[in-house]
Structures are given as structure tokens and as C-alpha cells.
Amino acid sequence: MTSQTPVTPFGARLRAAMDARGPLCVGIDPHAALLDSWGLADDIAGLERFSRTVVEALADSVAVFKPQAAFFERFGSRGVAVLERTVADARAAGTLVVMDAKRGDIGSTMAAYASAFLDPASPLFSDALTVSPYLGYGSLKPAVDLARESGAGLFVLALTSNPEGAEVQRAVREDGRSIGATMLAHLAAENAGADPMGSFGAVVGATLGDLSSFDLDINGPLLAPGIGAQGATAADLPAVFGAAVGNVVPNVSRGVLKHGPDTAALRASAKRFAEEIREAVAA
Numbered sequence: 053m054t055s056q057t058p059v060t061p062f063g064a065r066l067r068a069a070m071d072a073r074g075p076l077c078v079g080i081d082p083h084a085a086l087l088d089s090w091g092l093a094d095d096i097a098g099l100e101r102f103s104r105t106v107v108e109a110l111a112d113s114v115a116v117f118k119p120q121a122a123f124f125e126r127f128g129s130r131g132v133a134v135l136e137r138t139v140a141d142a143r144a145a146g147t148l149v150v151m152d153a154k155r156g157d158i159g160s161t162m163a164a165y166a167s168a169f170l171d172p173a174s175p176l177f178s179d180a181l182t183v184s185p186y187l188g189y190g191s192l193k194p195a196v197d198l199a200r201e202s203g204a205g206l207f208v209l210a211l212t213s214n215p216e217g218a219e220v221q222r223a224v225r226e227d228g229r230s231i232g233a234t235m236l237a238h239l240a241a242e243n244a245g246a247d248p249m250g251s252f253g254a255v256v257g258a259t260l261g262d263l264s265s266f267d268l269d270i271n272g273p274l275l276a277p278g279i280g281a282q283g284a285t286a287a288d289l290p291a292v293f294g295a296a297v298g299n300v301v302p303n304v305s306r307g308v309l310k311h312g313p314d315t316a317a318l319r320a321s322a323k324r325f326a327e328e329i330r331e332a333v334a335a
């Protein structure tokens with residue numbers, strides 16, 4: 053890391069953005085089928101037009117964008133260049149960016165992933181990164197350390213929105229705790245004492261039903277994918293997250309993106325989701 057300028061930690065920046073704009077996170081997921089339905093070719097020009105349109109339509113209203121790296125990487129280096137520009141444009145417009153790349157490896161390689169996304173000198177620097185702890189939570193240490201240094205954040209896959217995740221995440225350890233619960237406990241330890249909340253979040257699917265057997269009180273954000281295309285709704289959030297609902301950052305990708313390319317329709321859809329989330333959380 054080259055910059056030594058102290059920055060406000062991600063958790064505090066996210067809390068301020070959620071307070072100002074509401075907690076909705078819109079995914080930037082340029083699926084081939086969405087490019088097609090927007091009348092765009094499945095190529096670099098289509099990818100660029102799609103991403104720019106989403107940022108231009110929503111950067112002044114949503115708290116967070118979550119670009120899904122896979123949809124850019126499938127175009128090779130030119131797709132990654134579009135991802136770099138998308139991140140830069142979104143951040144320049146004042147929207148936080150959570151890079152959904154789900155990186156995870158042995159610690160020495162994790163350090164390289166961390167510098168790719170969490171070093172401010174990197175062209176892919178993002179406000180936060182999704183990471184996979186399934187090489188052991190300790191393997192994430194280089195990312196935790198660099199995030200602390202650069203004021204960035206992490207979202208650790210704890211209880212994912214897909215049904216297959218239970219096989220791993222609900223498996224029970226010798227100490228009687230599930231793997232998912234263990235990840236939540238690690239995050240609570242990372243965030244201890246942080247105010248207004250820590251920078252180390254968990255990914256917890258909005259699709260999972262009652263999670264009251266898990267301690268979601270990690271003093272950090274809970275990124276909740278699954279609303280819209282995966283079948284969860286904003287109204288489900290209180291029942292799923294209970295007392296932790298105030299720390300939930302609900303993600304919607306296809307549910308909003310399917311309304312493009314018309315920017316007014318994209319804005320109206322994001323506004324509807326934001327309103328439904330506000331009503332559900334306030335109830």
C-alpha cells in the first residue's frame with residue numbers, strides 16, 4: 053500500500069450512506085440474457101453501455117453498488133478494464149462499491165488478492181470485497197489487515213443465499229457450533245468496540261427463513277442477497293434477521309436490472325425496492 057492518508061473506516065462510511073440513502077445495494081450483474089433484453093450485444097461495447105447506464109441511473113440514489121466480477125472477467129482483460137472504469141465512476145459519483153469477487157486462498161496468495169482490491173493504489177480498489185473463508189478464517193488475515201490499513205471492508209460468506217450452501221455452512225464442528233456460526237463469531241471479534249459499526253461484514257442470504265438460532269449481532273453489516281430473482285422479498289427481512297435487521301444491506305441485482313435500459317424505469321424499480329425495505333425495517 054502506498055498511501056498513508058487516514059480514511060474513515062468502511063463500517064462508518066457505510067452506516068452514513070445507509071442513513072442518508074437507505075440500505076439498498078444494487079448489483080451490477082451484466083448477465084448475457086440481460087444484455088440481450090436491453091438490446092445490447094454480448095460484447096465489450098454492450099458490457100460498457102450496460103454498466104455505465106446502471107451507474108448513471110442510480111449513483112445518486114442508492115447507498116451501494118455490488119458489481120459481480122464474474123460477468124466482467126468472462127470478457128478477459130477488456131472486461132476487467134470495464135470493471136475498473138465502473139468502479140471508478142461509481143466511487144467518483146459518491147456511491148460505495150462492494151466488489152463481489154468472492155476471493156479466498158492460502159494466506160500468501162490471499163495477500164495478492166487483497167492488494168488487487170483493497171490497496172488504494174490498485175485500479176480495482178473497492179470500498180469492500182466479498183471473500184470466502186472456506187480455506188479457514190485465518191487464511192483471510194492478509195485481507196483483514198489490509199482492509200484495516202486502507203479503510204476498506206470485507207464481506208465474509210457466512211450463510212449464503214443458495215440452498216447448496218447449507219451442506220458446508222450448517223455442518224457442525226466438534227465444539228457443537230456450525231461453520232456459519234463460527235464465521236459470524238470471528239466477525240463479531242473483528243468488529244468489537246467499533247462505532248457506529250465495524251467494517252467486517254457477513255454475507256447472509258435473505259432467502260434463508262428464520263435465522264434466530266444464529267447470533268447475527270456482529271456489530272457489522274450483513275449483506276443480504278436473494279431479494280427479487282431468488283424469491284425473497286423485502287417483507288421477509290424482519291423475520292429472517294430479527295433484531296439485526298438494522299444492519300442489513302439488502303442486495304437486489306436482476307430484480308432491478310431487468311427494468312433497463314430505460315433509466316427512468318431503473319430508477320423507479322430501485323425506488324420501489326428501497327421503499328419496500330424502508331417499510332419492512334420500520335415495521
Ligand SMILES: O=c1ccn([C@@H]2O[C@H](COP(=O)(O)O)[C@@H](O)[C@H]2O)c(=O)[nH]1
Nearest residue numbers: 120212213214277280281282304305306
Ligand atoms: O450468498 C450469496 C452471495 C452472493 N450472491 C450474489 O448476489 C447477486 C444476486 O443476484 P440476483 O440477481 O439479485 O439474484 C449475484 O451477484 C450473486 O452472485 C448471492 O446471490 N448469494
